[in-house]
Amino acid sequence: MKIYISADIEGTTGITDWEEATKTHPTYMEFRERMTDEVVAACEGAIEAGAREILVKDAHSTGRNIIAARLPDCARLIRGWSGHPFSMVQELDESFDALLFVGYHAKAGSDDNPLAHTLRLRVMHLAINGEIASEFQIHSYAAALVKVPAVFLSGDAGICADAQRIVPGIVTVPVSRGIGPSTLSIAPGLALKEIREGVTRALKGDRAACRLALPGHFTLEIQYTTPVDAYRASWYPGARLAAPRTVQFDSDDYFEVLRAIKFMA
Template sequence: MKVYISADIEGTTGITHWDEAEKPHATYPEFRERMTDEVVAACEGAIEAGATEILIKDAHDSGRNIIAGRLPDCAKLIRGWSGHPFSMVQELDASFDALLFVGYHSKAGSDDNPLAHTLRLRVAHLAINGEIASEFQIYSYAAALVKVPGIFLSGDAGICADARKLVPAIVTVPVSRGIGPSTLSIAPSLALKEIREGASRALRGNHAACHIELPKHFTLEIKFTTPVDAYRASWYPGATLTEPRVVRFLSTDYFEVLRAIKFMA
């Protein structure tokens, strides 16, 4: 069994402030360790369920957070960013049996995580077909392009709820919830146990139930925090400035939506 893991940091257990997610700060190493621990737990669950190959994308900020020396022998790690529109699921293709999301977070504009955002902080929100989208949705749709189901997600309670709304059969592990600028989290040791068990259960389950049917047409709207960023993005081919801070892009091809997101957001 061949498994892909996309890992972020803002949905790891206990993370509460941007300092904890950024390399220059003294509190970052603790959450780098926690991100690594949660990825390793997902790997252990996957191996228990029969995975023989695991590809991991370090999908936070620099793409250089996970401590590679802790990964199992059957795992490979993508560090940094190639610039490909698949971005957080770079190198995902039809050869994979399943996709797992670890450490994911709520979308921009949500109050479910003090670190809620979508892609970059200059994006106030990103909508697909009129619905505010999360990074989970953006890259679940990318996985659907190559017919790979997203079957597991760990992160804050808000993104877990969004994931179940989009993919009712997905296995989720909520590790925290936001309360204003604070968080209420489970113990890290319990999170590792539940991530390990959840990943194993998801991979032993019915993957077909997690397949997504892509819409036939896409309306992408990106609302920026400033009109300056919106004006700049409006020069992307096919993009239209519909409000001072809003850019719209239409397509019937989701890969073109991903390409637009890559260059505009």
């Protein structure tokens, strides 16, 4: 079994403030360790389920957060960013049996996590076909392009609920929930146990039930915090300025939507 893991930090257990996700701040080290621990737990769960090859994408900020020396021998790690439109699932293709999301977070505008956002802080919201989208939705749709099911997600309670709505068969592990600028989290050790067991359960379950069918047409809408960003993005081929801070783009091909997001968001 060949498994892909996309890992972020803003949905790791206990993280509460942007300082803890910022490489130059002293408190970042604790959450770099926690992000690594949760990825390792996911790897262990995958190996228990029969995985023999695991590809991990470090998908937070610089893409250089996970402590590689702690990964199992069957895992490979993508660090940094290639610029490919698949972004947080770079190198995902038809050869993978399943996609796992670890440490994911609520979408921009949500109150489920003090660090809720979608891709960039300058994006107020990003909608696909009129529905405000999370990074999970953007990249689970990318997985659907190559027919790979998204079977597991860990993160805050908001993104877990979102994932279950989009992929009803997905296994989720909520490790925290936001309360204004604070969070209420489970113990880190319990999170590792639940991630490990949840991944094993997801991979031993009906993975095909988690395979998404994509819509036939896509309308992408990005609302920015400033009109300056919207004006600049409106010059992307096919994009149009829908309002002073809002740009829209239409396509029947989701890869073209991903390409537009790469250059516009």
